[in-house]
Amino acid sequence: xxxxxxxxxxxxxxxxxxxxxxxxxxxxxxxxxxxxxxxxxxxxxxxxxxxxxxxxxxxxxxxxxxxxxxxxxxxxxxxxxxxxxxxxxxxxxxxxxxxxxxxxxxxxxxxxxxxxxxxxxxxxxxxxxxxxxxxxxxxxxxxxxxxxxxxxxxxxxxxxxxxxxxxxxxxxxxxxxxxxxxxxxxxxxxxxxxxxxxxxxxxxxxxxxxxxxxxxxxxxxxxxxxxxxxxxxxxxxxxxxxxxxxxxxxxxxxxxxxxxxxxxxxxxxxxxxxxxxxxxxxxxxxxxxxxxxxxxxxxxxxxxxxxxxxxxxxxxxxxxxxxxxxxxxxxxxxxxxxxxxxxxxxxxxxxxxxxxxxxxxxxxxxxxxxxxxxxxxxxxxxxxxxxxxxxxxxxxxxxxxxxxxxxxxxxxxxxxxxxxxxxxxxxxxxxxxxxxxxxxxxxxxxxxxxxxxxxxxxxxxxxxxxxxxxxxxxxxxxxxxxxxxxxxxxxxxxxxxxxxxxxxxxxxxxxxxxxxxxxxxxxxxxxxxxxxxxxxxxxxxxxxxxxxxxxxxxxxxxxxxxxxxxxxxxxxxxxxxxxxxxxxxxxxxxxxxxxxxxxxxxxxxxxxxxxxxxxxxxxxxxxxxxxxxxxxxxxxxxxxxxxxxxxxxxxxxxxxxxxxxxxxxxxxxxxxxxxxxxxxxxxxxxxxxxxxxxxxxxxxxxxxxxxxxxxxxxxxxxxxxxxxxxxxxxx
Numbered sequence: 001x002x003x004x005x006x007x008x009x010x011x012x013x014x015x016x017x018x019x020x021x022x023x024x025x026x027x028x029x030x031x032x033x034x035x036x037x038x039x040x041x042x043x044x045x046x047x048x049x050x051x052x053x054x055x056x057x058x059x060x061x062x063x064x065x066x067x068x069x070x071x072x073x074x075x076x077x078x079x080x081x082x083x084x085x086x087x088x089x090x091x092x093x094x095x096x097x098x099x100x101x102x103x104x105x106x107x108x109x110x111x112x113x114x115x116x117x118x119x120x121x122x123x124x125x126x127x128x129x130x131x132x133x134x135x136x137x138x139x140x141x142x143x144x145x146x147x148x149x150x151x152x153x154x155x156x157x158x159x160x161x162x163x164x165x166x167x168x169x170x171x172x173x174x175x176x177x178x179x180x181x182x183x184x185x186x187x188x189x190x191x192x193x194x195x196x197x198x199x200x201x202x203x204x205x206x207x208x209x210x211x212x213x214x215x216x217x218x219x220x221x222x223x224x225x226x227x228x229x230x231x232x233x234x235x236x237x238x239x240x241x242x243x244x245x246x247x248x249x250x251x252x253x254x255x256x257x258x259x260x261x262x263x264x265x266x267x268x269x270x271x272x273x274x275x276x277x278x279x280x281x282x283x284x285x286x287x288x289x290x291x292x293x294x295x296x297x298x299x300x301x302x303x304x305x306x307x308x309x310x311x312x313x314x315x316x317x318x319x320x321x322x323x324x325x326x327x328x329x330x331x332x333x334x335x336x337x338x339x340x341x342x343x344x345x346x347x348x349x350x351x352x353x354x355x356x357x358x359x360x361x362x363x364x365x366x367x368x369x370x371x372x373x374x375x376x377x378x379x380x381x382x383x384x385x386x387x388x389x390x391x392x393x394x395x396x397x398x399x400x401x402x403x404x405x406x407x408x409x410x411x412x413x414x415x416x417x418x419x420x421x422x423x424x425x426x427x428x429x430x431x432x433x434x435x436x437x438x439x440x441x442x443x444x445x446x447x448x449x450x451x452x453x454x455x456x457x458x459x460x461x462x463x464x465x466x467x468x469x470x471x472x473x474x475x476x477x478x479x480x481x482x483x484x485x486x487x488x489x490x491x492x493x494x495x496x497x498x499x500x501x502x503x504x505x506x507x508x509x510x511x512x513x514x515x516x517x518x519x520x521x522x523x524x525x526x527x528x529x530x531x532x533x534x535x536x537x538x539x540x541x542x543x544x545x546x547x548x549x550x551x552x553x554x555x556x557x558x559x560x561x562x563x564x565x566x567x568x569x570x571x572x573x574x575x576x577x578x579x580x581x582x583x584x585x586x587x588x589x590x591x592x593x594x595x596x597x598x599x600x601x602x603x604x605x606x607x608x609x610x611x612x613x614x615x616x617x618x619x620x621x622x623x624x625x626x627x628x629x630x631x632x633x634x635x636x637x638x639x640x641x642x643x644x645x646x647x648x649x650x651x652x653x654x655x656x657x658x659x660x661x662x663x664x665x666x667x668x669x670x671x672x673x674x675x676x677x678x679x680x681x682x683x684x685x686x687x688x689x690x691x692x693x694x695x696x697x698x699x700x701x702x703x704x705x706x707x708x709x710x711x712x713x714x715x716x717x718x719x720x721x722x723x724x725x726x727x728x729x730x731x
Contacts, residue, residue, distance in 0.1 A: 043092035044327035091140030139190035189234035233282035253297035281328030374722035380466030463697035470517030615702035
């Protein structure tokens with residue numbers, strides 16, 4: 001079964017916790033460590049290691065050569081090697097080899113032509129080729145061919161605006177001239193499009209835009225902006241359009257925004273900002289929205305989110321410190337939607353402070369191979385049977401520990417419940433026989449209730465050996481989905497929200513009963529059982545692909561089968577059924593089984609006879625035994641069964657659901673650890689009935705031949721994990 005990342009913002013209120021959680025975590029800014037020095041007009045570059053390189057800038061008139069690294073794991077900045085030349089208004093570009101190209105800029109010597117490389121392995125800067133033209137305020141764009149396009153800017157003390165552009169080749173460490181821009185784009189933007197071209201837009205006193213074609217090395221005009229603007233931002237959206245936000249038009253800060261459509265070559269206005277701003281930061285979030293934070297018309301402390309689906313901006317949490325000329329960098333922590341906002345100019349001084357924006361939590365599902373719903377214990381003899389019928393929630397809780405591990409240190413909170421009982425395939429529900437389904441865009445069905453099921457299980461075939469645990473059955477759910485919410489923060493938290501099933505793999509819940517004798521090999525091979533447990537349908541080509549750990553696949557392995565079998569403690573020959581002394585009602589020392597006490601309302605008896613029929617074909621005694629789960633809440637013991645299994649996961653995903661685009665990846669060990677824990681307080685409304693018919697061996701001849709010499713009475717014990725009957729010889 002495949003992992004389908006489903007990220008919805010549904011507001012569902014359904015029974016017993018089976019629902020997609022609405023992300024209710026506020027979008028907030030929180031303080032993190034401060035930079036070692038205040039700085040503005042600097043650069044921030046996310047390295048492949050997940051650290052953020054902060055380089056250069058200016059601090060109250062002092063040009064900086066210093067650099068530092070921000071570590072998201074501990075929220076601290078630490079110094080790294082210094083640049084050879086102090087500079088502000090330079091560019092910083094992460095190259096395909098993991099190094100960072102620092103080019104141009106300005107210091108008290110004037111506009112710079114020097115360039116240098118930062119090596120994350122050594123933490124040092126070293127000179128590389130010089131720009132053909134000294135320039136600051138230039139744009140720098142990594143092309144798909146690995147070269148860097150450096151374009152425009154200004155040069156010299158007379159502030160000559162440049163039209164020229166050049167390419168940096170990491171292989172030769174040299175800059176070479178390329179085509180020239182047709183318009184001056186000082187303080188404009190450059191954005192790499194999905195087709196490999198570069199959109200250069202706006203600039204001082206300029207509404208023009210043009211495209212750079214790496215194949216021809218030439219610039220060509222494209223549609224004009226609707227407003228003249230500079231000190232704006234340009235963000236490539238997941239749909240391939242470019243969002244242009246805010247800026248200055250020589251008179252005022254702008255609250256307008258527009259979208260560039262590469263297919264049409266045109267700009268169209270979209271929703272307005274709530275606050276006009278320029279020299280702000282714009283960051284594409286993991287959910288496809290754009291965070292716009294800070295800037296000037298102030299300076300600004302407000303922040304807002306642009307939703308590409310609705311074309312609107314909505315205010316989100318405010319910066320702790322109003323700032324412009326700072327940086328905003330989304331951090332490389334899967335699903336986190338965490339953005340580092342650092343430095344800049346505050347109300348009265350250059351800032352060293354930094355803060356973290358925490359975005360929306362996201363939700364999704366994973367698919368384990370199976371869930372153990374219950375164990376059915378075979379009653380004594382072929383003439384006996386036990387029938388389970390119910391539609392009530394029987395408080396059995398499944399706890400998931402160590403579900404994920406990754407470099408981002410995922411912590412797991414307990415939040416999943418599953419009711420397992422006898423043979424019923426009961427998942428979660430209320431005292432009703434109906435069910436409710438909610439189907440989302442990935443055809444994933446979440447159940448709030450389930451239909452009432454009934455199963456009658458006959459006893460072992462040999463009446464003279466009435467208890468044979470090979471005929472016990474373990475009840476498996478073979479197409480479950482587990483729902484989770486990933487909450488961003490300094491440590492990512494994964495909360496399990498409930499269960500459902502996936503119609504992409506199976507049209508309904510796949511509840512399967514497997515005899516212990518097939519699990520331990522006593523019954524020999526069974527092709528039909530093997531076919532079901534191989535779960536070949538989990539590789540449905542119409543469902544999204546999944547990735548499994550080494551040596552694993554969708555089929556149940558020998559390790560899985562051993563774990564399934566071990567859910568029945570009697571499958572272990574060394575298991576000892578022993579009662580704890582002085583406990584009432586009588587309960588085993590491990591807490592797994594408790595005597596089913598007499599209850600006149602349900603015609604229960606304490607024990608029942610297993611008597612051979614009368615000689616000569618005479619009458620056979622039979623005993624009907626009933627149990628209602630309303631009375632199980634008196635059992636105050638504890639039992640637990642724990643097992644592990646691997647699960648499949650689609651490693652990379654990108655999907656839009658209900659207007660929210662999600663992109664990301666997960667790194668994990670892909671092992672789930674499950675604990676089935678019986679709850680000692682059960683609240684339900686009394687509509688479960690379990691019935692047991694007991695009849696002893698038949699008699700051939702007079703006297704009987706053979707004569708039954710086994711136990712003449714059995715006690716019925718309740719399995720505290722799964723609610724089913726277990727049958728223990730009494731006399």
